[in-house]
Amino acid sequence: MGGVVQRSPRFSELNDDDVRYFQEILGKKNVIQDDDKLSAANIDWMHKYKGASKLILQPCNTDQVSQILKYCNSRCLAVVPQGGNTGLVGGSVPVFDEVIVSLSSMNNIISFDKVSGILVCEAGCILENIMSFLDNEGFIMPLDLGAKGSCQIGGNVSTNAGGLRLVRYGSLHGSVLGVEAVLANGTVLDMLKTLRKDNTGYGLKHLFIGSEGSLGIVTKVSILTPPKLSSVNVAFLACKDYSCCQKLLQEAKRKLGEILSAFEFLDSQSMNLVTNHLEGARNPFPTSLHNFYVLIETTGSDESSDKQKLEAFLLGSMENELVSDGVLAQDISQASTFWRLREGISEALMKAGAVYKYDLSIPVENLYNLVEEMRSRLGDAANVIGYGHLGDSNLHLNVSVPRYDNKILSQIEPFVYEWTSKHRGSISAEHGVGLMKANEIFYSQSRETVRIVVYY
Amino acid sequence: MGGVVQRSPRFSELNDDDVRYFQEILGKKNVIQDDDKLSAANIDWMHKYKGASKLILQPCNTDQVSQILKYCNSRCLAVVPQGGNTGLVGGSVPVFDEVIVSLSSMNNIISFDKVSGILVCEAGCILENIMSFLDNEGFIMPLDLGAKGSCQIGGNVSTNAGGLRLVRYGSLHGSVLGVEAVLANGTVLDMLKTLRKDNTGYGLKHLFIGSEGSLGIVTKVSILTPPKLSSVNVAFLACKDYSCCQKLLQEAKRKLGEILSAFEFLDSQSMNLVTNHLEGARNPFPTSLHNFYVLIETTGSDESSDKQKLEAFLLGSMENELVSDGVLAQDISQASTFWRLREGISEALMKAGAVYKYDLSIPVENLYNLVEEMRSRLGDAANVIGYGHLGDSNLHLNVSVPRYDNKILSQIEPFVYEWTSKHRGSISAEHGVGLMKANEIFYSQSRETVRIVVYY
Numbered sequence: 001m002g003g004v005v006q007r008s009p010r011f012s013e014l015n016d017d018d019v020r021y022f023q024e025i026l027g028k029k030n031v032i033q034d035d036d037k038l039s040a041a042n043i044d045w046m047h048k049y050k051g052a053s054k055l056i057l058q059p060c061n062t063d064q065v066s067q068i069l070k071y072c073n074s075r076c077l078a079v080v081p082q083g084g085n086t087g088l089v090g091g092s093v094p095v096f097d098e099v100i101v102s103l104s105s106m107n108n109i110i111s112f113d114k115v116s117g118i119l120v121c122e123a124g125c126i127l128e129n130i131m132s133f134l135d136n137e138g139f140i141m142p143l144d145l146g147a148k149g150s151c152q153i154g155g156n157v158s159t160n161a162g163g164l165r166l167v168r169y170g171s172l173h174g175s176v177l178g179v180e181a182v183l184a185n186g187t188v189l190d191m192l193k194t195l196r197k198d199n200t201g202y203g204l205k206h207l208f209i210g211s212e213g214s215l216g217i218v219t220k221v222s223i224l225t226p227p228k229l230s231s232v233n234v235a236f237l238a239c240k241d242y243s244c245c246q247k248l249l250q251e252a253k254r255k256l257g258e259i260l261s262a263f264e265f266l267d268s269q270s271m272n273l274v275t276n277h278l279e280g281a282r283n284p285f286p287t288s289l290h291n292f293y294v295l296i297e298t299t300g301s302d303e304s305s306d307k308q309k310l311e312a313f314l315l316g317s318m319e320n321e322l323v324s325d326g327v328l329a330q331d332i333s334q335a336s337t338f339w340r341l342r343e344g345i346s347e348a349l350m351k352a353g354a355v356y357k358y359d360l361s362i363p364v365e366n367l368y369n370l371v372e373e374m375r376s377r378l379g380d381a382a383n384v385i386g387y388g389h390l391g392d393s394n395l396h397l398n399v400s401v402p403r404y405d406n407k408i409l410s411q412i413e414p415f416v417y418e419w420t421s422k423h424r425g426s427i428s429a430e431h432g433v434g435l436m437k438a439n440e441i442f443y444s445q446s447r448e449t450v451r452i453v454v455y456y
Numbered sequence: 457m458g459g460v461v462q463r464s465p466r467f468s469e470l471n472d473d474d475v476r477y478f479q480e481i482l483g484k485k486n487v488i489q490d491d492d493k494l495s496a497a498n499i500d501w502m503h504k505y506k507g508a509s510k511l512i513l514q515p516c517n518t519d520q521v522s523q524i525l526k527y528c529n530s531r532c533l534a535v536v537p538q539g540g541n542t543g544l545v546g547g548s549v550p551v552f553d554e555v556i557v558s559l560s561s562m563n564n565i566i567s568f569d570k571v572s573g574i575l576v577c578e579a580g581c582i583l584e585n586i587m588s589f590l591d592n593e594g595f596i597m598p599l600d601l602g603a604k605g606s607c608q609i610g611g612n613v614s615t616n617a618g619g620l621r622l623v624r625y626g627s628l629h630g631s632v633l634g635v636e637a638v639l640a641n642g643t644v645l646d647m648l649k650t651l652r653k654d655n656t657g658y659g660l661k662h663l664f665i666g667s668e669g670s671l672g673i674v675t676k677v678s679i680l681t682p683p684k685l686s687s688v689n690v691a692f693l694a695c696k697d698y699s700c701c702q703k704l705l706q707e708a709k710r711k712l713g714e715i716l717s718a719f720e721f722l723d724s725q726s727m728n729l730v731t732n733h734l735e736g737a738r739n740p741f742p743t744s745l746h747n748f749y750v751l752i753e754t755t756g757s758d759e760s761s762d763k764q765k766l767e768a769f770l771l772g773s774m775e776n777e778l779v780s781d782g783v784l785a786q787d788i789s790q791a792s793t794f795w796r797l798r799e800g801i802s803e804a805l806m807k808a809g810a811v812y813k814y815d816l817s818i819p820v821e822n823l824y825n826l827v828e829e830m831r832s833r834l835g836d837a838a839n840v841i842g843y844g845h846l847g848d849s850n851l852h853l854n855v856s857v858p859r860y861d862n863k864i865l866s867q868i869e870p871f872v873y874e875w876t877s878k879h880r881g882s883i884s885a886e887h888g889v890g891l892m893k894a895n896e897i898f899y900s901q902s903r904e905t906v907r908i909v910v911y912y
Contacts, residue, residue, distance in 0.1 A: 115702045115820045116849060117709065138710065162653050171652070173662060174630025183908075190902045195817040196627070196848045197618050198882035199666055200889055200900040202909055206629060206662030210655055227710045246571050253573065254594065254683045257757040258714040301713035305761035361651040364571045392652045393572060426654035433656055444656040446646045452639075453658055 005435070007096040011078045014054055014099065018075065022057055025067045030105065032056035041100050044093045045086055049435060051094025053080070058105045062180060062188055062219045068101060069217065070186025079184075081213040083155025084126065086147035088359075089434025091212045092155065101217060103154050109133055110220070111194075118177060118194045120222040123154025139225040142169035146343075154218045160210030162430030167391035168261045168299070169226060172209050179205040180220035194222045212432050231303040232261075233310050234335040237317070237326040238290035242368040245292050248322045249364070249390055252296060255313045259306055262297035263391030264342045267371065270387045273400070274341055277348040281341060285325045294323075294390070295342050345387055349398055352383070356399040356412055360420050361429035364393050370419055371397060377415070381408055394429045417443040461891070463552040467534045470510055470555065474531060478513055481523050486561065488512040497556050500549045501542055501606075505891060507550025509536070514561045518636060518644055518675045524557060525673065526642025535640075537669040539611030540582065542603035544815075545890025547668045548611065557673060559610050565589055566676070567650075574633060574650045576678040579610025595681040598625035602799075610674045616666030618886030623847035624717040624755070625682060628665050635661040636676035650678045668888050687759040688717075689766050690791035693773070693782040694746035698824040701748050704778045705820070705846055708752060711769045715762055718753035719847030720798045723827065726843045729856070730797055733804040737797060741781045750779075750846070751798050801843055805854055808839070812855040812868055816876050817885035820849050826875055827853060833871070837864055850885045873899040 022031045032038070033055060042051045059065045072079050078098040085092045094100060103124035110120040117139050121130065127148040131141050145151060145163040155161075157179065160172050169175060178193035191205040208218055239245050245265050252260055266274075268291050274281045300306040310328060317323040329335035349355045362370060371386035374397065378384060381401070388396040397416065401408055417427050421443040428437055428444070441450060478487045488494070489511060498507045515521045528535050534554040541548045550556060559580035566576040573595050577586060583604040587597050601607060601619040611617075613635065616628050625631060634649035647661040664674055695701050701721050708716055722730075724747050730737045756762040766784060773779040785791035805811045818826060827842035830853065834840060837857070844852040853872065857864055873883050877899040884893055884900070897906060 113819065113821065115706050118819075160655050160659070162655075166652065170626060170630045173659065174626045187904055187908070189904050189908065191905055193882070194819055194880060195882050195885075196622065197817045197850050197885040198900065199616050199618075199884045199886055200882055200893070200897055201906065202671075203616070203629065203662045203666050204905055204909070206659045209659060211658050215658075227713060229713050250571050255757060257683060257685050258755075299714075301711060302761065302765060305758065305765070308761070309758060361653045363569065363574075363650055365569065394653050424650060426649070426651050426656055428655045429651075429653040430655055437656070441656055444654065448643055448645050449647055449660055450657065452643070452645065453660070 005095060010076060012076045014077060014097065018077065019055065021071060022055070022068070026057060026059060026064055030058040030060065032058065041082060041085065041102065042093055044090060046088065049090035049093050051080070052097050053094040053100045054097060056100045056102050058102045060105050062182065065101065065182045065217055065219055066186040066188050069182055069184055072099060073185050081158070081217045083124065083152035083158070084147065084150040086151040087155070087159060087434060088431045089428070089436040091159065091432055091434030095435060103152060103217070103219070106219065112137060113194070116194075116196075117225045117227065118222060119225055120178075120192065120194060120220065121153060122220055123152060123157075123218050125153045127151050127153060127156060134225055135228065138228050140228045142175040142224070142226055143172065153221050153223075157209055157221050158211065158213050158218050159432045160430075162392070162394070164262065167263055167389065173206055175224050176205065176209055176221060177224055178222035179208050179218055181208045181216040181218050183216040189216065192220050192222055196224065210432070212434065229299050229301045231300050231306045232335070233298045233307055234329040234338050235296045235310055235314060235326060236284050236329070236338040236341070237294045237296065237314070238285050238288070238324045239292040239294060239322065240324050241291055244322045245294055245390060246364055248294060248317060251317060251322065252313065255316070256296070256298055256309060259298040259300035259309065260296070260391070261299040262295065264295040264388070265390040266293050266342060266345065266387035267291065267385060268293075269383060269385040270345050271341065273352060273383070273385060274344050274348045277351040278340070278344045281344055282337070284327050284338070288325065290324055293341070295338055342387070345385070345396075345398075349385075349400055352400050353402045354404045355401070356409065358397040358416055359429050359431050360395045360397060360416075360425055360427060361393050362395055362420060362423055362425035364390065366423045367393060367395050370395065370416070373419065374399065374412070374416070377411060378408065392429075420444070461551060466532060468532045470533060470553065474533065475511065477527060478511070478524070482513060482515060482520055486514040486516065488514065497538060497541065497558065498549055500546060502544065505546035505549050507536070508553050509550040509556045510553060512556045512558050514558045516561050518638065521557065521638045521673055521675055522642040522644050525638055525640055528555060529641050537614070537673045539580065539608035539614070540603065540606040542607045543611070543615060543890060544887045545884070545892040547615070547888055547890030551891060559608060559673070559675070562675065568593060569650070572650075572652075573681045573683065574678060575681055576634075576648065576650060576676065577609060578676055579608060579613075579674050581609045583607050583609060583612060590681055591684065594684050596684045598631040598680070598682055599628065609677050609679075613665055613677050614667065614669050614674050615888045616886075618848070618850070620718060623719055623845065629662055631680050632661065632665055632677060633680055634678035635664050635674055637664050637672040637674050639672045644675075645672065648676055648678055652680065666888070668890065685755050685757045687756050687762045688791070689754045689763055690785040690794050691752045691766055691770060691782060692740050692785070692794040692797070693750045693752065693770070694741050694744070694780045695748040695750060695778065696780050697747055700778045701750055701846060702820055704750060704773060707773060707778065708769065711772070712752070712754055712765060715754040715756035715765065716752070716847070717755040718751065720751040720844070721846040722749050722798060722801065722843035723747065723841060724749075725839060725841040726801050727797065729808060729839070729841060730800050730804045733807040734796070734800045737800055738793070740783050740794070744781065746780055749797070751794055798843070801841070801852075801854075805841075805856055808856050809858045810860045811857070812865065814853040814872055815885050815887050816851045816853060816872075816881055816883060817849050818851055818876060818879055818881035820846065822879050823849060823851050826851065826872070829875065830855065830868070830872070834864065834867060848885075876900070
């Protein structure tokens with residue numbers, strides 16, 4: 001992948017004096033040259049992107065991050081910040097021999113205010129650890145991800161991670177109240193507010209949310225966390241066409257309103273794939289053929305009234321013929337089997353062969369058209385499946401093929417990007433740009449908005 | 457106020473050729489030199505800030521805004537954008553003779569997607585008109601303001617307006633999905649996305665939210681609107697001390713969770729002021745003296761279960777002794793009388809004499825300490841009252857005096873700013889900086905964050 005990018009001769013090469021300097025400011029144990037650790041940090045978790053860094057630095061506090069960056073800046077040493085290294089677009093590993101600045105040792109929770117629900121912590125805190133901490137306090141994180149066991153909050157913020165709770169709690173631009181970041185020249189920007197309201201000056205912190213480390217390294221974060229609610233319910237529904245899915249979403253927003261916490265969809269091709277490839281995965285409606293399936297989750301504070309509400313919604317949707325069939329999970333175990341049908345698609349795709357994956361955001365009314373156009377474009381050569389977070393207009397378009405084939409790829413790209421661009425969509429809904437899509441940014445951003453960043 | 461600022465000689469003075477040029481591109485009727493209209497546009501609604509502009513321009517589309525700014529830039533003519541002119545900090549009127557660019561004629565709703573709830577409209581749409589439009593569609597705006605009958609959405613976005621629904625729906629950084637803005641040189645930045653998720657490139661639109669027109673003129677907005685819910689309930693409660701108010705907020709977030717839509721507080725001094733000065737305002741608990749009062753509003757989709765939930769919450773809070781007394785509004789009329797006690801404070805203050813007003817955001821645990829310190833600092837010379845949006849940590853600190861008195865003012869300022877700064881608060885929670893607080897910004901922003909904006 002990185003092959004098209006050339007290492008700039010402007011950057012120096014690391015030498016022994018550099019290493020000695022880092023040892024002085026960080027202590028020897030935080031300046032890592034061990035081969036095993038280096039090879040783990042040089043490669044991303046998909047084994048798709050690989051760098052050749054010779055040095056990992058593990059600062060313990062913001063001041064050390066500042067000293068590192070100030071020195072690297074003066075020496076023209078290239079740097080890549082690294083959190084949990086769970087990114088999907090080649091943004092968390094070196095492209096060449098950049099010095100890796102790992103935030104892993106900065107993993108302290110600094111404060112938590114039980115009245116406001118505001119948490120302040122260091123960037124290296126692992127998402128799941130924060131979740132456990134909050135669980136004890138009776139709160140939850142406004143974001144949840146498959147990678148939660150490894151990913152770090154600094155990386156989540158730097159990549160504007162989306163995830164499973166966005167339909168309910170919104171994006172990190174709403175939840176993140178403050179950020180501390182260190183610029184390339186070592187300047188520490190203290191924007192670590194713990195306030196829901198602050199209208200003094202520019203919203204600079206927002207530039208660090210989703211800029212993938214390119215503007216500076218996020219070192220601390222303050223975040224608004226919602227209280228934990230006790231009642232969770234899951235329903236699995238079948239719809240005859242995409243139009244019914246859309247109308248159902250509209251109804252769910254109105255009728256379930258404040259308790260809706262997930263609205264996911266999959267097409268029949270996705271359902272077939274999962275039930276064919278995953279052991280124990282069963283279609284809840286085995287006797288009939290449906291074109292689409294919807295998973296609805298509600299989260300609220302009152303078990304009996306929430307369940308009543310969901311049952312009434314189900315009944316109404318069947319009467320209106322928006323839903324052809326439906327079932328409400330009777331316990332946690334049944335709820336998990338429903339979630340497994342949706343969450344198992346990725347795994348089933350891997351078992352089915354090779355796969356071209358696209359993570360797109362497209363206005364809901366047009367979202368599924370792309371799947372159908374791709375299907376008729378590729379014919380029998382591929383199995384095109386569509387699923388995703390319909391509540392967020394986020395389509396996961398996947399093209400499953402027996403093996404990778406450049407002829408098929410050339411029928412998919414750039415068509416998929418052009419189509420998305422034409423419909424004012426985003427070619428990266430939640431994964432970011434990284435190295436993978438750096439050259440495709442104009443499909444989702446106007447020339448002027450990119451130019452202004454480069455010029456100013 | 458503007459007295460300390462000097463007009464820069466860099467700026468040209470308007471001449472007849474300029475006016476002719478504007479008439480050519482906008483048509484004569486949109487180039488306004490009428491004295492009455494000019495004097496209305498030159499003064500803010502509090503009659504506190506007054507400019508001396510000789511020209512109002514009323515563009516009808518983005519292209520005209522672009523042409524205006526490009527020309528003014530080349531001629532070095534200063535410009536001030538104006539929406540509904542309802543700002544409180546002198547940001548919406550000229551300081552000197554700036555050309556006023558009024559967005560009032562750009563008031564079209566461009567599109568509304570009933571499935572996603574995403575609205576796209578021009579900047580000059582009046583907030584209340586958008587609300588009426590959405591009401592017909594079964595949706596609401598995520599923000600509501602006292603000034604809704606005049607304020608325009610472009611101004612709301614440019615000032616990051618807070619308002620009454622923030623505790624439920626969050627800030628505009630979460631709700632605003634896209635912005636179109638014109639830079640000073642006429643460049644049109646198309647960031648008008650209609651997507652909940654987009655991780656391609658920097659979050660530039662966020663810089664235009666709350667930058668008060670200083671980076672460009674917002675011409676179009678896309679915004680995520682929540683569905684309208686049918687059931688609204690209001691409770692009015694009495695607490696013996698501030699600690700109980702805090703604990704009650706914590707409980708309300710947990711027990712009312714997803715239906716909580718307002719959590720407002722006032723102290724007994726505020727209650728006395730309102731009941732003494734506003735006709736018909738009555739303390740719901742006239743026989744006992746309470747130190748604090750809390751107004752709680754819930755909004756949900758199920759009348760009976762919502763009411764049950766609120767009743768159970770009230771009962772539990774009384775048993776826990778968080779609440780000394782409480783009453784649930786039995787109808788809309790009683791709900792309005794409760795809201796009147798909270799919303800009438802401003803009016804009562806005007807009737808009581810002169811008033812020094814501060815709009816502060818302070819972490820909840822320390823918020824009321826400032827009121828008490830101010831009270832002991834000023835002694836009998838003033839009536840210090842505290843109230844506000846406790847759910848958002850937003851304190852309205854008001855010092856009521858018989859008449860303005862510089863000796864008293866010198867005891868309030870800079871103390872109030874220093875205290876707020878020391879507690880990591882914001883000296884402007886929702887009103888912005890404008891001309892009023894331009895010199896006080898360092899109380900809420902670090903030198904580095906301000907410097908980086910000036911240097912880059």
